[in-house]
Amino acid sequence: MADADETSKQAERNTNVGDGIAVKKQDIARAKNEGKELTKDEKQRLRKEKKQQKKNKKDDKGESEHENVPLPPSQAVVQCQSQKAPSVAPSLALTPVSVCTSEKPAKSKAEQRAERRARQEADRAAKGKKGESAQQPPSGKSKAPPNELQPVVKRLPEHVQVDDPAAVRKLAKKLERQQIPVRSEYGYKVSLFSHLHQYSRKAPLTQQISIPSTVIHPYIVRLGLQYSQGIVAGSNARSIALLHAFQKVIQDYKTPPNEELSRDLVNKLKPYISYLNQCRPLSASMGNAIKYVKKEISNIPCLCKEEEAKKQLLSCIDNYIKEKITLAATTISAYAIEKISNGDVILVYGCSSLVNHILCDAFDKKRKFSVIVVDSRPRLEGREALRRLVKKGICCTYVLISAVSYILPEVSKVFLGAHALLANGYVMSRVGTSQIALVAKAYNVPVLVCCETYKFCERVQTDSFVSNELDDPDDLMVTRKGKIHLENWQDIRQLGLLNLVYDVTPPDFVDLVITDLGMIPCTSVPVVLRVKNVDQ
Amino acid sequence: MELQAVLMAAGGGSRMMELTYNTHKPLLPVGNKPLIWYPLNLLERVGFEEVIIITTKDVQKMLTPDRLKLDGKMKLDVVCIQLEGEMGTADALRHVQQKIKTDVLVLSCDLITDVALHEVVDLFRAHNASMAMLMSKLHEFTETVPGQKGKKKAGEQRDFVGVDATGQRLLFMANEADLEDGLTIRKSIMCKHPSMRIRTGLLDAHLYCLKRCVVDFLVENKNISSIRGELIPYLVRKQFSKSVNLPNNKDEVEMSQKMEGQTNLEILGSCKDEELLRLTQERSCWNDHHGDMSEAYHGGKVRCYVHIMEDGVCYRVNTLAAYIEANRMVSAPKLIEDPPIHPSAVISECTQVGADSIIGASCQISDKTSIKRSTVGASSTVREKVKITNSILMNGVTVEEGCNIQGSVICSNAVIGRNADIKYCLVGSSQRIEPDGDLKMSRDWPA
Numbered sequence: 006m007a008d009a010d011e012t013s014k015q016a017e018r019n020t021n022v023g024d025g026i027a028v029k030k031q032d033i034a035r036a037k038n039e040g041k042e043l044t045k046d047e048k049q050r051l052r053k054e055k056k057q058q059k060k061n062k063k064d065d066k067g068e069s070e071h072e073n074v075p076l077p078p079s080q081a082v083v084q085c086q087s088q089k090a091p092s093v094a095p096s097l098a099l100t101p102v103s104v105c106t107s108e109k110p111a112k113s114k115a116e117q118r119a120e121r122r123a124r125q126e127a128d129r130a131a132k133g134k135k136g137e138s139a140q141q142p143p144s145g146k147s148k149a150p151p152n153e154l155q156p157v158v159k160r161l162p163e164h165v166q167v168d169d170p171a172a173v174r175k176l177a178k179k180l181e182r183q184q185i186p187v188r189s190e191y192g193y194k195v196s197l198f199s200h201l202h203q204y205s206r207k208a209p210l211t212q213q214i215s216i217p218s219t220v221i222h223p224y225i226v227r228l229g230l231q232y233s234q235g236i237v238a239g240s241n242a243r244s245i246a247l248l249h250a251f252q253k254v255i256q257d258y259k260t261p262p263n264e265e266l267s268r269d270l271v272n273k274l275k276p277y278i279s280y281l282n283q284c285r286p287l288s289a290s291m292g293n294a295i296k297y298v299k300k301e302i303s304n305i306p307c308l309c310k311e312e313e314a315k316k317q318l319l320s321c322i323d324n325y326i327k328e329k330i331t332l333a334a335t336t337i338s339a340y341a342i343e344k345i346s347n348g349d350v351i352l353v354y355g356c357s358s359l360v361n362h363i364l365c366d367a368f369d370k371k372r373k374f375s376v377i378v379v380d381s382r383p384r385l386e387g388r389e390a391l392r393r394l395v396k397k398g399i400c401c402t403y404v405l406i407s408a409v410s411y412i413l414p415e416v417s418k419v420f421l422g423a424h425a426l427l428a429n430g431y432v433m434s435r436v437g438t439s440q441i442a443l444v445a446k447a448y449n450v451p452v453l454v455c456c457e458t459y460k461f462c463e464r465v466q467t468d469s470f471v472s473n474e475l476d477d478p479d480d481l482m483v484t485r486k487g488k489i490h491l492e493n494w495q496d497i498r499q500l501g502l503l504n505l506v507y508d509v510t511p512p513d514f515v516d517l518v519i520t521d522l523g524m525i526p527c528t529s530v531p532v533v534l535r536v537k538n539v540d541q
Numbered sequence: 542m543e544l545q546a547v548l549m550a551a552g553g554g555s556r557m558m559e560l561t562y563n564t565h566k567p568l569l570p571v572g573n574k575p576l577i578w579y580p581l582n583l584l585e586r587v588g589f590e591e592v593i594i595i596t597t598k599d600v601q602k603m604l605t606p607d608r609l610k611l612d613g614k615m616k617l618d619v620v621c622i623q624l625e626g627e628m629g630t631a632d633a634l635r636h637v638q639q640k641i642k643t644d645v646l647v648l649s650c651d652l653i654t655d656v657a658l659h660e661v662v663d664l665f666r667a668h669n670a671s672m673a674m675l676m677s678k679l680h681e682f683t684e685t686v687p688g689q690k691g692k693k694k695a696g697e698q699r700d701f702v703g704v705d706a707t708g709q710r711l712l713f714m715a716n717e718a719d720l721e722d723g724l725t726i727r728k729s730i731m732c733k734h735p736s737m738r739i740r741t742g743l744l745d746a747h748l749y750c751l752k753r754c755v756v757d758f759l760v761e762n763k764n765i766s767s768i769r770g771e772l773i774p775y776l777v778r779k780q781f782s783k784s785v786n787l788p789n790n791k792d793e794v795e796m797s798q799k800m801e802g803q804t805n806l807e808i809l810g811s812c813k814d815e816e817l818l819r820l821t822q823e824r825s826c827w828n829d830h831h832g833d834m835s836e837a838y839h840g841g842k843v844r845c846y847v848h849i850m851e852d853g854v855c856y857r858v859n860t861l862a863a864y865i866e867a868n869r870m871v872s873a874p875k876l877i878e879d880p881p882i883h884p885s886a887v888i889s890e891c892t893q894v895g896a897d898s899i900i901g902a903s904c905q906i907s908d909k910t911s912i913k914r915s916t917v918g919a920s921s922t923v924r925e926k927v928k929i930t931n932s933i934l935m936n937g938v939t940v941e942e943g944c945n946i947q948g949s950v951i952c953s954n955a956v957i958g959r960n961a962d963i964k965y966c967l968v969g970s971s972q973r974i975e976p977d978g979d980l981k982m983s984r985d986w987p988a
Contacts, residue, residue: 209659209663211659211662211663212657212659214588215587216543216544216588216589216658216659217542217544217545217546217588217589219588219590223542223543226543226666227666227669230663230667231667235827236667236668236825237821237825238825238827239824239825239826241824242822242823242825242826245817246821246825249815249818252817326820331820355826356826358824358825358826386826388828389827389828392828392834396834
């Protein structure tokens with residue numbers, strides 16, 4: 006017996022595969038002869054062989070995974086069968102085979118994990134078939150892998166994952182089903198933001214659709230083009246334009262026979278929404294508007310005639326715009342004017358339609374104040390805000406964001422607009438807003454954010470990386486004295502241009518949020534959302 | 542539906558009578574395809590499913606799909622007009638006004654181009670423009686035109702085109718013929734667009750996207766007869782004219798319409814302007830210009846845009862020189878997907894056919910011929926020892942042995958006798974050149 010053990014150990018150490026097999030066959034023969042006592046030893050030997058296998062795996066290098074996959078099932082089968090008393094010998098016979106084949110490849114940890122996963126699945130299948138309880142070691146082994154394999158993390162559908170090929174494929178399939186072309190990515194993306202889309206303005210989506218567009222309503226094509234070229238920019242403008250386009254779609258809609266308007270129209274809108282998303286990622290306000298429209302459409306009673314239903318929908322959309330945007334702006338400016346006193350120096354950033362509206366209203370109500378407009382590249386939206394305020398007659402100063410800490414000692418209040426208010430109280434706004442809020446906090450200047458309630462969104466975000474928008478990197482190229490700087494940025498491999506659009510401001514830096522429901526602290530946003538949901 | 546295509550194919554080809562006296566202009570072979578195939582192919586590639594073709598009765602008979610060799614399922618709606626009435630393009634558009642229900646894309650049948658049409662249409666869509674057109678850099682014609690002795694006269698007068706700093710908004714357009722005293726630019730244009738670039742080396746491709754209200758305007762104003770000559774300059778000027786005080790409700794609009802004889806384009810345009818669009822523009826933080834106090838587009842309702850092609854193929858085949866140049870360029874692979882040598886052509890082994898030559902269907906090319914940079918039409922016969930260089934042979938031409946044809950245009954069914962030496966000539970349809978003839982720079986067609 007000792008001899009047998011020694012020879013078997015030698016066989017294990019022996020890297021010569023052929024000899025190993027020969028020696029093990031001798032062992033098998035001996036095992037058969039010597040009967041039950043050896044089964045325990047054989048089991049020990051099995052375990053040692055497996056350890057050896059693992060060592061060999063680590064020593065060798067470079068095996069492709071697909072070679073592994075057919076292996077583990079065989080190994081799994083081996084393990085299942087190894088517990089059956091009468092089939093010890095065949096198991097021995099099988100293990101040498103698996104040892105030989107496994108000595109060839111070398112596996113990395115990921116590949117080992119994949120093997121274990123596959124093994125585990127095969128185990129489960131085997132258990133199902135045989136239904137045995139004496140599967141302790143394999144089940145013990147298979148318990149270890151599940152701890153490592155967590156079930157796939159459930160992500161909210163709006164999370165963009167461009168660097169995950171499975172997610173990209175899923176999106177491509179969805180777009181193909183809806184007959185919307187896929188817009189191709191452009192340029193090198195900075196690694197922290199490689200999960201976001203980055204498109205070029207010079208490659209519009211209209212290149213890939215037929216010119217008298219038949220799949221997509223012409224108004225939606227026009228809207229998508231205006232979004233991607235920046236002609237319609239700003240949260241409110243985009244929502245109004247979207248609802249206007251939806252009105253046109255509803256006007257031109259004809260219910261096909263055997264279909265219900267309430268269900269078919271929603272299905273009609275889905276490809277349009279995908280198309281607009283491809284042109285430019287949807288804003289939170291647009292998302293809420295779409296939810297509202299879809300809800301209204303679904304609530305149309307079945308017996309309603311088409312004309313009546315259409316009229317009702319059109320008037321619903323008109324009401325939504327009137328209530329949530331126009332009247333909300335009036336209400337907000339009525340609240341905000343209480344906060345503007347004579348002699349104030351108000352700082353605004355970029356071009357927020359709501360903040361401009363508030364300031365123009367305050368000026369109309371004869372308040373005496375002056376404004377400092379802070380602007381930033383590459384959009385330089387502050388110029389437009391400056392134009393509107395100066396046209397009204399307000400005294401304005403214009404600085405770039407690099408001068409913010411210089412002029413802040415002179416500022417009495419900061420008014421900021423918002424793109425969305427997140428459920429944890431963070432304010433999502435144009436990139437640069439959080440900077441201004443930070444510096445204002447350092448100088449103890451009150452920061453007031455103005456935001457309509459329809460921009461409140463249930464998302465939670467604490468940093469600007471997770472969910473953002475990347476604009477065309479070519480916007481950062483500037484022409485000075487006939488020379489285009491950064492002209493060949495694509496040729497420099499280590500250079501990436503980042504043109505972020507949004508950032509989030511923590512609620513610690515925001516003193517007050519002025520909404521159409523009143524003046525609330527930043528942390529009351531979830532309350533408002535809850536109340537809104539209850540109402541609906 | 543978004544856009545309807547209208548193809549103008551009723552022109553007579555008055556600037557190349559030598560070619561068009563026998564064959565109508567839309568059917569002139571270029572690269573062995575009728576001229577009208579090129580704009581139709583452009584429309585089909587882009588995705589149009591229906592085209593309205595305005596043409597004469599004679600051409601209509603020939604416009605059957607198999608003769609046109611169109612592969613796709615595009616529906617052709619052919620409308621006939623009488624040629625005697627001297628109808629201009631605007632008159633023709635007025636003629637089909639009932640069929641036009643949306644914005645319209647007007648093309649000319651002599652346009653050969655590989656432009657990405659979405660560039661023109663995107664300008665039209667994005668800025669809600671009244672008109673968007675296509676222009677291209679003018680290519681100088683380097684080939685010697687057969688039959689034209691001496692230097693080419695500057696017969697075409699220049700167009701002066703003024704665009705703004707972005708190169709897309711059309712500010713000014715005038716032809717040299719109209720500017721006797723000099724170029725005058727209105728102060729209002731300079732106030733609104735202080736930076737303007739005036740270009741002269743541009744070719745108007747005669748491709749226009751027009752809004753529906755412009756077509757309605759044409760219907761009301763019957764004195765406009767040509768799109769290019771009258772309507773487009775009018776629209777460009779109208780962008781900057783002092784705006785009429787826009788009435789607020791519909792009754793006033795109708796009253797003012799009755800008071801004025803002509804319907805004002807602005808009134809027609811502004812009624813369609815919606816409250817929500819205005820609201821959107823008000824809330825949007827975009828402006829097309831910076832530095833002055835006015836809103837986007839300076840509040841103007843009429844906007845004209847132009848897309849200028851810097852590179853690419855764009856020809857208008859309305860002169861002989863253009864016709865020859867187009868035949869050369871058309872062998873570029875972008876425009877024709879068919880192989881240059883038609884599979885049914887019979888070419889014997891000892892012939893040399895250059896890579897840039899096009900041989901039509903059912904041709905017979907015999908031994909020891911050399912064909913370079915030329916186009917040979919369908920059903921032509923070329924006998925032995927013939928040398929054809931830089932020439933265009935139309936359909937059914939017979940060339941006898943030993944001929945030498947250089948830089949010439951031979952029209953359909955002509956017969957060139959043996960050992961003829963033809964250089965830079967234009968041989969008319971069904972003419973016969975005597976054997977051993979020696980022709981240089983002459984035109985030969987029936988008087």
